[in-house]
Amino acid sequence: MTTIEQAFRELTQSYMSQVLTSMDQAVEAAGLGESSLKAMLGYHLETGGKRLRAILPLAVAQSLGVAPEALVGFGAACELIHNATLVHDDLQDGDEVRRGKPTIWKKFGAPQAINLGDAMLYLAPICLEQTRASVDGRQRVLARIFRDVLKVIDGQEREFALQEGSVHDIDPQAYRQMVRGKTSGLFALPMAGAAELCDAPAEVVQALEVAAGHLGVLFQIQDDILDLYGEKGRATFGSDLREGKISALVVAFWQLADAENRRRLMALLQADRQATPDDEVRWAIEAFREQGALAECLADIDRLRGQALASEAFSAYPDLRRLIEGMAQIFLEPIRDIMEVQA
Amino acid sequence: MTTIEQAFRELTQSYMSQVLTSMDQAVEAAGLGESSLKAMLGYHLETGGKRLRAILPLAVAQSLGVAPEALVGFGAACELIHNATLVHDDLQDGDEVRRGKPTIWKKFGAPQAINLGDAMLYLAPICLEQTRASVDGRQRVLARIFRDVLKVIDGQEREFALQEGSVHDIDPQAYRQMVRGKTSGLFALPMAGAAELCDAPAEVVQALEVAAGHLGVLFQIQDDILDLYGEKGRATFGSDLREGKISALVVAFWQLADAENRRRLMALLQADRQATPDDEVRWAIEAFREQGALAECLADIDRLRGQALASEAFSAYPDLRRLIEGMAQIFLEPIRDIMEVQA
Numbered sequence: 001m002t003t004i005e006q007a008f009r010e011l012t013q014s015y016m017s018q019v020l021t022s023m024d025q026a027v028e029a030a031g032l033g034e035s036s037l038k039a040m041l042g043y044h045l046e047t048g049g050k051r052l053r054a055i056l057p058l059a060v061a062q063s064l065g066v067a068p069e070a071l072v073g074f075g076a077a078c079e080l081i082h083n084a085t086l087v088h089d090d091l092q093d094g095d096e097v098r099r100g101k102p103t104i105w106k107k108f109g110a111p112q113a114i115n116l117g118d119a120m121l122y123l124a125p126i127c128l129e130q131t132r133a134s135v136d137g138r139q140r141v142l143a144r145i146f147r148d149v150l151k152v153i154d155g156q157e158r159e160f161a162l163q164e165g166s167v168h169d170i171d172p173q174a175y176r177q178m179v180r181g182k183t184s185g186l187f188a189l190p191m192a193g194a195a196e197l198c199d200a201p202a203e204v205v206q207a208l209e210v211a212a213g214h215l216g217v218l219f220q221i222q223d224d225i226l227d228l229y230g231e232k233g234r235a236t237f238g239s240d241l242r243e244g245k246i247s248a249l250v251v252a253f254w255q256l257a258d259a260e261n262r263r264r265l266m267a268l269l270q271a272d273r274q275a276t277p278d279d280e281v282r283w284a285i286e287a288f289r290e291q292g293a294l295a296e297c298l299a300d301i302d303r304l305r306g307q308a309l310a311s312e313a314f315s316a317y318p319d320l321r322r323l324i325e326g327m328a329q330i331f332l333e334p335i336r337d338i339m340e341v342q343a
Numbered sequence: 344m345t346t347i348e349q350a351f352r353e354l355t356q357s358y359m360s361q362v363l364t365s366m367d368q369a370v371e372a373a374g375l376g377e378s379s380l381k382a383m384l385g386y387h388l389e390t391g392g393k394r395l396r397a398i399l400p401l402a403v404a405q406s407l408g409v410a411p412e413a414l415v416g417f418g419a420a421c422e423l424i425h426n427a428t429l430v431h432d433d434l435q436d437g438d439e440v441r442r443g444k445p446t447i448w449k450k451f452g453a454p455q456a457i458n459l460g461d462a463m464l465y466l467a468p469i470c471l472e473q474t475r476a477s478v479d480g481r482q483r484v485l486a487r488i489f490r491d492v493l494k495v496i497d498g499q500e501r502e503f504a505l506q507e508g509s510v511h512d513i514d515p516q517a518y519r520q521m522v523r524g525k526t527s528g529l530f531a532l533p534m535a536g537a538a539e540l541c542d543a544p545a546e547v548v549q550a551l552e553v554a555a556g557h558l559g560v561l562f563q564i565q566d567d568i569l570d571l572y573g574e575k576g577r578a579t580f581g582s583d584l585r586e587g588k589i590s591a592l593v594v595a596f597w598q599l600a601d602a603e604n605r606r607r608l609m610a611l612l613q614a615d616r617q618a619t620p621d622d623e624v625r626w627a628i629e630a631f632r633e634q635g636a637l638a639e640c641l642a643d644i645d646r647l648r649g650q651a652l653a654s655e656a657f658s659a660y661p662d663l664r665r666l667i668e669g670m671a672q673i674f675l676e677p678i679r680d681i682m683e684v685q686a
Contacts, residue, residue: 150465
């Protein structure tokens with residue numbers, strides 16, 4: 001276990017119950033104590049997960065010498081927003097299971113999944129009110145919440161647009177832009193937002209935002225690799241390909257492939273989710289590896305890790321630098337075997 | 344045309360373009376200028392509508408002697424929130440047409456309707472930033488936005504719960520609570536929120552909130568009546584009954600009906616939307632009138648109108664009182680014929 005993993009574990013043990021209490025207080029403050037929304041929220045949160053968005057702000061505070069407890073409300077806000085996107089995502093993607101339990105839309109119906117996600121988006125700012133920080137800091141972070149989450153929603157929108165049958169060319173720029181929106185915002189918010197609440201210098205806030213951007217893309221490429229080459233516990237292998245998702249591997253392969261292979265890949269992506277032939281999924285998994293798409297993605301990951309650590313603002317904050325290094329390591333743990341085989 | 348109708352029309356002519364500009368500025372500030380979210384927002388807003396949520400805050404400001412222009416950003420925020428609920432509602436209810444145009448989910452797909460509604464919820468607070476008001480007032484109104492909209496979402500949740508096949512008894516209290524959440528919050532926000540931004544005395548803010556609560560229920564009962572006894576321009580008559588909605592008329596009839604009629608009504612509500620027999624819908628429409636449910640609803644409307652105007656806080660603000668009177672009149676205009684026939 002890395003030092004950062006250990007630190008995350010300790011923060012989780014010390015503060016996670018306070019984070020959940022902060023959410024409960026927001027539910028009560030909004031008069032939702034008797035509402036089924038509360039029950040649905042409880043059901044969804046019990047599915048567990050890493051609670052990374054809740055813990056990250058506390059880890060940043062600790063690295064800046066601020067008591068993590070002060071940022072409990074912000075951790076709750078980030079965790080709620082992340083989970084709002086998961087509840088809506090599961091419905092959008094038609095995913096029926098999350099961490100072994102039926103997803104919200106599957107259990108309570110699509111309308112209630114929309115309601116719950118909406119409610120979580122507006123419970124988050126109420127949690128932020130409970131954060132111990134300057135009024136000014138809280139206001140700036142509130143504005144950041146809206147802007148960062150809008151970038152995430154924009155990324156979602158771009159993902160669906162990329163997935164539409166009308167795609168004729170696969171553009172690495174469009175992929176990168178989609179991922180930056182979809183994934184990076186939900187790392188930038190807890191990291192840069194926490195620094196802002198701790199009244200860190202502007203260049204540190206900025207450096208964390210940039211680092212979170214690179215880490216988010218790194219995380220997503222890792223996730224794309226895992227879907228094809230790992231055992232992710234998903235019901236079927238290669239579910240991204242079956243869903244027609246433009247993944248990092250699809251983008252890398254597209255750049256390397258000849259016309260015939262491009263045509264074959266496109267047919268696979270455009271096939272109906274239920275009707276995608278297993279043989280074609282297996283072909284793609286092999287072809288991505290043999291023709292260098294996997295190697296290209298792994299090289300990308302190395303570049304991104306370097307870029308995340310590159311800012312000079314971290315030289316005065318070695319603990320922050322260690323935090324980012326540790327996060328990259330945690331993110332890449334699930335594909336460590338794949339990285340070693342390729343190296 | 345009433346004086347208030349005339350005032351609304353003038354406010355619309357003078358400020359509506361500024362309200363729309365405020366939304367555009369929020370879209371740009373969030374970096375969504377190039378996003379398809381912007382295009383979808385434009386498409387949805389072009390469906391028109393009364394823009395009541397945008398104009399109400401300006402009317403309240405005017406009644407309090409404050410320049411309406413100061414509250415343009417708040418009008419934009421209220422209009423965005425209202426339309427976010429419409430975009431998500433249409434998807435939840437499966438409604439394919441809004442004001443003669445395909446709804447967002449019908450035109451762009453369900454995932455994009457979820458994305459657009461989510462985006463509008465977070466664009467609204469950015470518009471509020473553009474309001475000319477004290478920092479303190481803006482902060483309080485921002486907190487009000489989250490709490491009022493959470494009540495609306497809770498009301499939505501209750502509506503779906505009431506609609507479930509598991510309902511064995513129809514409870515007037517549950518109906519009232521559902522409507523208070525679903526409809527009243529989106530009147531309380533623009534009215535009480537506007538008073539707060541204008542630094543009106545606390546008892547005036549409170550009185551507006553109470554009045555908006557009554558007006559919201561009045562509006563909903565009117566809407567329920569219109570669906571059965573008016574020509575609402577909906578594709579089929581009695582669509583609430585076909586959708587299995589618990590309307591004010593259903594609640595009133597339930598109180599008056601014998602066991603056989605209750606059974607018959609319940610069978611109608613629980614029938615599949617597409618398979619609801621026209622004859623049974625016609626039966627209910629007649630039975631509601633003959634057995635006094637319609638009269639009971641109209642009497643309720645009279646009571647609610649009186650309650651909306653009852654606060655002593657309005658005695659020092661005759662213009663506010665006139666505004667509320669005028670709103671009730673505007674809301675009841677579509678069912679004026681029905682009211683006259685029954686009276």
